[in-house]
Amino acid sequence: MGKSLIRIFLVFFFFSFLHAEEPFRVFKTPSGKSFEGKVVGYEGQTFILTNKSGQLFQVPFNALSTPDKAYLVEAVKAQRIPKGRPAPKPVSSSTVSSSADKGVDFHSQISPILQQRCNDCHKAPYEENGRTKNPKAGLRFDTYEWLMKGNDDFKVVVAGSLEESILYEVITLPPDDDMIMPPKGDPLTADQIDLFRRWILEGATEKPSGKVVSSATAKTDSPTPSDEKKEEDGKVHRAPPKKKLTFRPGSFFAHVVVPLGVSPDEALAKIQGSKPKPGEPIDFDRHVLPILEQSCNSCHHAPFDRSGRLVNPKASLRFDSYSQVMKGNLDGPVIVANDLEKSRLYTVLNLPEDDDLFMPPKGGPMDSEQKDVIKRWIQEGAKPSKISVSATKGGIPAADEPVSFNDHILPLFEKRCLNCHGETYVKNGRTIKPTAGLQLNTHEMVLKGNLDGTIVTPGDPTVSTLYQVVILPDDDPELMPPKGDPLTDEERTMIKRWILEGASEQPAAVAADPNAEPKPKGQTEMVAGTATREVSPLELLARGLNIPGKSQLKSAGDQSQALVTQLSERNPLVRAEFSSFAGEINDSNLAPLSSIKNNISHFDVSRTKVTDKAVDAAAGMQRLYWFSARRTIVSDKSLNSLSKLKNLTYLNLSETQVSDRGLRSIAAIKSLKEIYLWGSKVTDDGAAFLQKELPDAKIVY
Numbered sequence: 265m266g267k268s269l270i271r272i273f274l275v276f277f278f279f280s281f282l283h284a285e286e287p288f289r290v291f292k293t294p295s296g297k298s299f300e301g302k303v304v305g306y307e308g309q310t311f312i313l314t315n316k317s318g319q320l321f322q323v324p325f326n327a328l329s330t331p332d333k334a335y336l337v338e339a340v341k342a343q344r345i346p347k348g349r350p351a352p353k354p355v356s357s358s359t360v361s362s363s364a365d366k367g368v369d370f371h372s373q374i375s376p377i378l379q380q381r382c383n384d385c386h387k388a389p390y391e392e393n394g395r396t397k398n399p400k401a402g403l404r405f406d407t408y409e410w411l412m413k414g415n416d417d418f419k420v421v422v423a424g425s426l427e428e429s430i431l432y433e434v435i436t437l438p439p440d441d442d443m444i445m446p447p448k449g450d451p452l453t454a455d456q457i458d459l460f461r462r463w464i465l466e467g468a469t470e471k472p473s474g475k476v477v478s479s480a481t482a483k484t485d486s487p488t489p490s491d492e493k494k495e496e497d498g499k500v501h502r503a504p505p506k507k508k509l510t511f512r513p514g515s516f517f518a519h520v521v522v523p524l525g526v527s528p529d530e531a532l533a534k535i536q537g538s539k540p541k542p543g544e545p546i547d548f549d550r551h552v553l554p555i556l557e558q559s560c561n562s563c564h565h566a567p568f569d570r571s572g573r574l575v576n577p578k579a580s581l582r583f584d585s586y587s588q589v590m591k592g593n594l595d596g597p598v599i600v601a602n603d604l605e606k607s608r609l610y611t612v613l614n615l616p617e618d619d620d621l622f623m624p625p626k627g628g629p630m631d632s633e634q635k636d637v638i639k640r641w642i643q644e645g646a647k648p649s650k651i652s653v654s655a656t657k658g659g660i661p662a663a664d665e666p667v668s669f670n671d672h673i674l675p676l677f678e679k680r681c682l683n684c685h686g687e688t689y690v691k692n693g694r695t696i697k698p699t700a701g702l703q704l705n706t707h708e709m710v711l712k713g714n715l716d717g718t719i720v721t722p723g724d725p726t727v728s729t730l731y732q733v734v735i736l737p738d739d740d741p742e743l744m745p746p747k748g749d750p751l752t753d754e755e756r757t758m759i760k761r762w763i764l765e766g767a768s769e770q771p772a773a774v775a776a777d778p779n780a781e782p783k784p785k786g787q788t789e790m791v792a793g794t795a796t797r798e799v800s801p802l803e804l805l806a807r808g809l810n811i812p813g814k815s816q817l818k819s820a821g822d823q824s825q826a827l828v829t830q831l832s833e834r835n836p837l838v839r840a841e842f843s844s845f846a847g848e849i850n851d852s853n854l855a856p857l858s859s860i861k862n863n864i865s866h867f868d869v870s871r872t873k874v875t876d877k878a879v880d881a882a883a884g885m886q887r888l889y890w891f892s893a894r895r896t897i898v899s900d901k902s903l904n905s906l907s908k909l910k911n912l913t914y915l916n917l918s919e920t921q922v923s924d925r926g927l928r929s930i931a932a933i934k935s936l937k938e939i940y941l942w943g944s945k946v947t948d949d950g951a952a953f954l955q956k957e958l959p960d961a962k963i964v965y
Contacts, residue, residue, distance in 0.1 A: 292329040305349045312349050320379040324390035367472035368463040378405040381446045408470045423468040546641040549649040555634045556583040559624045586648045601646040660754045666771035667762040669707050677704045680745045707769040715832035717800040722767040725760045809836040823856035841868035851877045861885045870894040876902035892916035900926030907932040919943035924950030931957035941965035
C-alpha cells in the first residue's frame, strides 16, 4: 500500500511538472513591437525563447515591456522557467538523411547551431545597466541577413567557397588554437561542422537551393586554411597562403593609425617595419620587431584573457619584446648571437614549406628581405635597440639620460596612480570606472586626458595639469596622489623633464634641463587661483550654455530613440547618436532632438535610413563640432546648409551619394580638420580640389 501511494505521488508530481511548462505567448517591446515565443530558460538578465519552428533566440530582460518583465519575474520565482539554456538537440539521422536528399536548410539546421553556440557574443545590440552592448567585432548571427552581411570590414560567409568563408575557418581550427570559435565550451561536433561545410558549398542560401553536397564529397572539396590532411600518398598537403589584402592609394583602410604623441614616420616604422638603409646596422625595435609582430605574434603573444579563458603563447614562446625573444622557452634559446646554426628561429624560417616545422604556419613564408634582416641582426650580435632598455628602469634616470615613458614614467604611475586611474574593471558585480574618467595606464590614455580636456601639454609643464597637481602644497586638497606621501622631489622633476622633452612614448634624443624655459603650445588662459592651463576647443564652445536637465535629455533620447549623453558632468555639450537599431531610424526620429539642438556638439546618424533632412537638422546645431552620416543616402543636395557651421571640425560622408558637385559647399567650411569621403562618388580630381581649398585638413577618400 505504501509503495502504491509513492508511485501515485511520483506520477502526480511528474505530470504537474509537465503542465508547469511555459506556454507560447505574445511578448512586446517598449516601442510596441511584438513577437510570439515560449520561454525555455534564462541566464542572468537574458531569457532564451523558442518559436514554433523550434528556433532559439535570446531576449535581454530590459528589451521587454513592463508587463512582460513582471510576468517573467513571477515565472522565475514560481520556478516555471529553468535556469540556464536548454541542451542542444543532437543532429538526428533523419535530419541528416533529409538534408542529404534536399540540401541543408538554414533555418532548421544552421540557425539553431548559431543560436546555441554563437549568439552570446553575436546578437543584436541591447541595453544593460544603461549601456549599449554591441555584438563582438560588429558581427551578428541572429538572422540570415545579418550573417551574410558580415561587418564593415569583411564577409564571414562566401557562398561556394570554404577557403574564403572565415566562419568555416574558425570553427575548424585545432582545439588549442587561440582563434577557434566558439571560444567557450566544446568545439562544434563533426556533424555540425559538416552541416556548415555542405551549406556553404551548396550556395549558403536561406532555403535549400536544390544543389546537394553529400558528406562523401569532403575529401574532394577544397581544403580549409586550417586543414593539413594526410592524403593517400602520406604527404602533408597544406592550404595555399592567403592572398594579402591590398587597398587602392588613398583608401581609408590603407592609412596607418598614428598613436597620440608619436610622429607619423616613427609610427609607420613601428607598425609596418622600416627597411634598413645600405650599411645601416640592424635595429631590433625598428627592423626586427615589426616583422615578428606581423608574422609571429598571432601565436607567440603575451598571455591575455579571452572571455574568462587565459590564452597562452604557443610553445611558451613570446616574440613581443627583445627580452622575450632572447628568453626562448624550456627547450632553450631560439636566438644565439653570432650563430645562425644554433638560432632555431632562423632555422625554421628557412625550412621547406612542406616541412611540419616550417614557420610561420599561416599566411605564407616571410620574403627574402625579411629573412635577411633577421639573419643580419643575428650576425651583428642580436643586440637590443640602443634605447629599448634603460639601466634605470623603474627608477629615476640620470641627469644626462632622457626620460622614458615606459621605463620611468609608467612604473611611477603603476606604483602611485593606477589604483584610481587604471582601466575599468568589475568588482562584486559592479563596474568600477577610473576616477574623473582619467586613465594613466598607457601613453595614449595619458595624452588623451578626459572629457574635461588634456592633462599634458608637450614642452610646457606650467600648463600641464599632470605636473601642476603633484607640486601643490602638502595641505592642498587637490594634491595628487591623494593617499600616502607626496611624490619625492626627484619624481616630480622626472615628470617635469619628461614633459619638457616632448612627452613622447620614446625617449627624446637629448635630456632636458629641468630649469629650462618651457616651450608653450596651444591656447592658454589664466584661471583665478590656479596655474595657467590649456583650454580645449570644446570648453570654449560650451561657454554661455546652461547644463541641460536630465529629464530634458531623457525625453529627447526616448522620443528620438537616440543615445543622448553629456560630454561630461560639468560640460553642457551633448552627444547624440543612433548606436542601437540604426537600420530602423529615419527622418521622423530627428524632430525630438530640436529641443536640445543648441547643446549638441557631436551628432552621428551613421547606418540609418535618414535622408538629406538629417543634414538640414545638423545645420541647425550651431555648436556642432563632429558630424557623421556614414553609410546613408545623404547627397549633394543639402550640403550647402552646412556652410553656416563655424565650429565643425570633423565630417564623415563615407559611403554616401556625395559627389564632386557637393565639394564646393564643404570647401566653404574653413573650420574642418578631418573629412572622410571614402566609398562616396568623389573622384581624384574632386579630392584634389578640396585639398587645395582646405590645405590644412586631413582628407580620406
